[in-house]
Amino acid sequence: MSADPKKVMVIGGGIAGLTAAWELSKCGVAVDLVEKSDHLGGHAIQYCCKATEECRQCGACSVEKMLKNVVEAPNINVHCGVEVGRVARNGGFEVGLQASSVAAPAVAPGCDQRYESNPLACAAARKFSKNNAALDCGRAPADLTVDAIILASGFAPFDATRKGTYNYGKLPNVVTGLELERGVRANGRVLRPSDGQAPAKVAFIQCVGSRDERLGNLWCSHVCCPYALRVSELMKHHNPEIEITVFYMDIQNTGNNFPAFYEKCKQDLQFVRNIPVDVYPMENDRLRMRYTTESDGTPVDAEFDMVVLSIGIMPGLDNQRIATLLEIGLDADGFFQSAERFNRTATANNGIFLAGTVGGPKTIAASMAHAGQAAYEAMKYLGGAE
Ligand SMILES: Cc1cc2nc3c(=O)[nH]c(=O)nc-3n(C[C@H](O)[C@H](O)[C@H](O)COP(=O)(O)OP(=O)(O)OC[C@H]3O[C@@H](n4cnc5c(N)ncnc54)[C@H](O)[C@@H]3O)c2cc1C
Ligand code: SF4
Numbered sequence: 001m002s003a004d005p006k007k008v009m010v011i012g013g014g015i016a017g018l019t020a021a022w023e024l025s026k027c028g029v030a031v032d033l034v035e036k037s038d039h040l041g042g043h044a045i046q047y048c049c050k051a052t053e054e055c056r057q058c059g060a061c062s063v064e065k066m067l068k069n070v071v072e073a074p075n076i077n078v079h080c081g082v083e084v085g086r087v088a089r090n091g092g093f094e095v096g097l098q099a100s101s102v103a104a105p106a107v108a109p110g111c112d113q114r115y116e117s118n119p120l121a122c123a124a125a126r127k128f129s130k131n132n133a134a135l136d137c138g139r140a141p142a143d144l145t146v147d148a149i150i151l152a153s154g155f156a157p158f159d160a161t162r163k164g165t166y167n168y169g170k171l172p173n174v175v176t177g178l179e180l181e182r183g184v185r186a187n188g189r190v191l192r193p194s195d196g197q198a199p200a201k202v203a204f205i206q207c208v209g210s211r212d213e214r215l216g217n218l219w220c221s222h223v224c225c226p227y228a229l230r231v232s233e234l235m236k237h238h239n240p241e242i243e244i245t246v247f248y249m250d251i252q253n254t255g256n257n258f259p260a261f262y263e264k265c266k267q268d269l270q271f272v273r274n275i276p277v278d279v280y281p282m283e284n285d286r287l288r289m290r291y292t293t294e295s296d297g298t299p300v301d302a303e304f305d306m307v308v309l310s311i312g313i314m315p316g317l318d319n320q321r322i323a324t325l326l327e328i329g330l331d332a333d334g335f336f337q338s339a340e341r342f343n344r345t346a347t348a349n350n351g352i353f354l355a356g357t358v359g360g361p362k363t364i365a366a367s368m369a370h371a372g373q374a375a376y377e378a379m380k381y382l383g384g385a386e
C-alpha cells in the first residue's frame with residue numbers, strides 16, 4: 001500500500017464489524033468503528049457458553065476475544081452512541097455522524113458510564129483497553145473523511161409478539177431463544193422466569209419467524225436449530241432428568257461433528273415433526289400445547305413448565321434508511337443485496353462492502369469469515385492487497 005495511510009469506516013460493532021475492523025487494522029489501515037448502541041459486541045455478546053464436558057463450538061466466546069483485539073488496536077477509533085446521518089462522495093467519502101436514534105442511558109456523557117450500562121461489553125472494553133482515548137462513546141466526533149466503508153449493521157431478532165397465539169409477553173414462561181441465551185449467561189443455567197425454579201419439562205418451538213409463509217419470511221435463519229440443540233444438551237448435562245421436546249420442521253446442520261452431535265440429541269431429547277400453533281396458560285404458570293403426530297395426525301395435548309420460541313434472524317430495522325443513505329440495494333427479503341454472484345461482500349456502490357448478517361442469516365463463524373473477506377476486498381479496493 002502507498003505511504004498515504006488509508007482510512008475505512010466500519011458501521012456496526014457486532015462480531016462482523018469488530019472482525020472487519022481488526023483485520024484492516026492489522027494491515028495498517030486506520031479504522032473508524034461507528035456503533036449506534038452504547039456497547040460493542042452486537043447481539044452475540046449476550047450469548048452463553050454451551051460447553052458440556054466438551055466445547056460445542058457455538059462461537060460465542062469469539063466475540064469477547066475479538067472485542068479485546070479491537071480495543072487494544074492503536075489504529076481503531078471506536079465511536080459508540082452515534083450513527084451515520086449523511087454521506088457524500090468526494091473521491092472517498094465525507095461522512096456526517098449524528099447522535100444515535102437508540103435511547104442513550106440516562107448518565108452523564110463519558111465512556112466508563114456509558115459502558116456501565118452493558119456490564120459485559122463494559123468489563124471487556126475497560127479491562128483490555130490500553131488505549132481508552134480511542135473509545136469515544138456518545139460524543140459525536142467531527143465529520144469523518146474515509147476512503148471506503150464496510151457496512152456491518154447486523155440483523156434484528158424476530159419480534160415474537162407478532163406470533164400472537166404463542167402469548168409471548170403475556171405468559172411469563174414463554175421465552176425467546178435470545179432470552180434463554182441471556183438467562184444462561186447470567187445464571188449459569190435455565191430458570192423459569194415466573195419463580196426462578198429449574199424447569200422439569202421444556203418445549204422448544206423451532207422456526208419462529210422464519211420459514212413462515214404467512215409472515216412472508218421464507219428463509220431459514222440457520223442459527224436457531226444449532227442454538228436450540230446446544231442449549232438443550234447443556235440443560236440435559238445440568239439435569240439428566242429434564243424432559244425436552246423439540247417441535248421442528250427440519251433440523252439444520254450445526255457445523256463440525258454434526259452427525260455425532262445429532263445422534264446424541266436424538267437419544268437425549270424428544271423430536272416432534274410438527275409446529276404447534278397455540279400456547280395456553282395453565283395453573284402454576286405451566287403451559288399447554290396441542291400438536292398432531294407425524295404418523296397419523298392424532299391430536300396430542302402436552303404440558304410444559306417452559307416454552308422456548310426459537311426466533312430467527314430478520315433484516316435490520318434501519319436497513320431502508322441505510323440503503324438510501326449509502327445508495328445500495330436491498331433484496332426482496334430486506335437484507336442488503338450483494339452486487340456480485342461470487343463476491344457476496346460487493347455492493348452496487350464501489351468502495352462500500354457488506355460484512356456479516358446485513359447480507360442475510362449467518363452464524364458467528366460465518367459472519368467472521370464474511371467480515372474477513374470484506375476487509376480483504378476493501379484492501380484490494382484501496383490498492384493494498386493482490
Ligand atoms: C437467539 C439467537 C441466538 C444465536 N445464537 C448463536 C450461537 O450460539 N452461535 C452462532 O454462531 N450464532 C448465533 N446466533 C447468530 C449470531 O447472533 C449472529 O451470527 C451474529 O450476531 C452476527 O453478527 P453481526 O455483527 O452481523 O450482527 P449484530 O450482532 O446484529 O451486530 C450489528 C451491530 O451493528 C449495530 N448497528 C445497527 N445499525 C447501526 C447503524 N445504523 N449504525 C451503527 N451501528 C449500527 C448494532 O447495534 C450491533 O451492535 C444467534 C442468533 C439469535 C437470534
Ligand atoms: S465455542 Fe461456545 S461452547 Fe465452546 S468454549 Fe466458546 S462459548 Fe463455550
Ligand code: SF4
Nearest residue numbers: 207210220221224225
Ligand atoms: S435453523 Fe432450524 S429453526 Fe431456524 S429457521 Fe432454519 S430450520 Fe427453522
